[in-house]
Amino acid sequence: DAGITQSPRHKVTETGTPVTLRCHQTENHRYMYWYRQDPGHGLRLIHYSYGVKDTDKGEVSDGYSVSRSKTEDFLLTLESATSSQTSVYFCAISVGNLANGEQFFGPGTRLTVL
């Protein structure tokens, strides 16, 4: 599992509240990713990081921000949660300090926005 954990695993929140999801890895991988998975859309990239304090947007980044102050932690923040952000969120790493290395995924966070 490449030592990836996500917290919380489940969360229910209300529209308009901020939410932060955490991804933690134990193996010092340089590249980390946040995806969301939705029926009919599959997995889509939200943001990724290529090092401490180095992040960039994916294809569905609106309404999300990220931070990476330590190699091991990559945080995803929903600044003001909306019902359209109800989804399952997955964190991933790329091994070998390569952008195009094999990716391994965390167990996911199921988020419900009421």
Add this chain to the structure above:
Amino acid sequence: KQEVTQIPAALSVPEGENLVLNCSFTDSAIYNLQWFRQDPGKGLTSLLLIQSSQREQTSGRLNASLDKSSGRSTLYIAASQPGDSATYLCAVTIQGAQKLVFGQGTRLTINP
């Protein structure tokens, strides 16, 4: 824009059969292609990674092939078992971009 397609969306076969899952992509400019397995309510498990310069990779009963010029990959599962039941996803890493593009997956059911 790279698009990845997996057909069929669902497949049901009896135990013991050999089977092939298909993946196609529209742009041949890829770094690699990765096959994943996802069980209901779980994360993705990496099965095989094929670099763009490779033609195939094998792991146990699984064999993945890649024909980059035609934009196709197949995942061959030999002697299928009920435990192989899951959704199988393929994804490509685009050259010049730092991301995977996923197909929608094939939901596989192996009947005892």
